[in-house]
Amino acid sequence: MLKLVHSNPTPETPKWSEATDRELLLAMREGSEAALAALIGRKTKPLLQLTQRILGELEEARDVVQVTFFKVWENRAKFDDRWSPNTWIYRIASNLAIDHLRSRKSREKSAEPVRHHLRQVGEWRSQKDFSRLQQGEVAGIFRELSSELSEKQRLAFLLREVEGLSSQEVAEILSCRESTVRNHLFNARKLLRRELVKRYPEYASRRVQALEVEA
């Protein structure tokens, strides 16, 4: 008769839903696959959103997020509990997304169909200003214009302006100084504003157009 002669006593399973990110990472460092599963449940949405915004394609974002979780697991022993878990995970995801961008040379992708569509949207909108754009239109414009940004500019802009991280957190993710982050942000805003006014003059206020002419 087959009998079970040894089994590790089931460890007391923490309520992972209540654990902090740091506790999950520390448990993963001890080999807890349940903690990894919980972390995936918690971080899939924000990471998918971030990488989708960086890459512009959901399928590619999925690939990057999968590899991110795999790398988090493979490198769990390297996680230093003095670090911010979010920053560490975002840094891995951001680096992977940038590598992905470089590999597919996204700048060469034509954005013309998006621009054409948005021009049509603009034509039948009676009152034209940027604040009235629908979310889908905003996403289309960002996809188009952000391809003009460098990877670091795009990442700094997304993390700071869209995700709402602090400059310090962005600096840690990009492995640079806060002053460099400010520079990236400044250049990203400047370029985006210039391109918005150039490509969508019907939306830009006279004030902004005048500023761009001055510049």
Next chain:
Amino acid sequence: MTACPELSWQLLLAHRFDVRAGEPAELGAALAHLDACPACRREACAIDPTLVFKRLPPIADLDFDSEAERMRQAVSGMRLVARIEPRRSGRARAGRWAAAAGLAAMALLAGRGEPVRREASAASAVPGPAVPAVPARFELPSSAMVEEVGRPKARVYQLAGDRLSVVMIVDSSLDV
């Protein structure tokens, strides 16, 4: 709707196009106010149209629970592939072989169903790895065995017979 900030948007947003300027302390609350106030949003976007990207939409129509499940399966698959791929690290490979050798030795010992008397064995004269003596009435030292092969999560099954004992060590992370 929250009250509109008293500072002008022109002043609040001036820093955004001046790399040397710092952010005003009121900016966070003012930007949070933008979402709820179309008039202020219009005013602010007229000064800095890049503010419109603060409204980048979340990914629509995605079931994040099933996305997470897909991620778990994908990551599990990647981990499996990484385990069965040739190891780059010689140390890791050595560890796996040691675990395999340990398991094999334990299984062989357990299969004999009789004690090993090392002092009577000719092989005992040859220096080698210490082999634990098995008591006359064989009882599987399961916990010690599992600890010894470095697989604390393994489950050990025994199919005991008079002359033969089959031991199975089940560990999902072991891919020897």
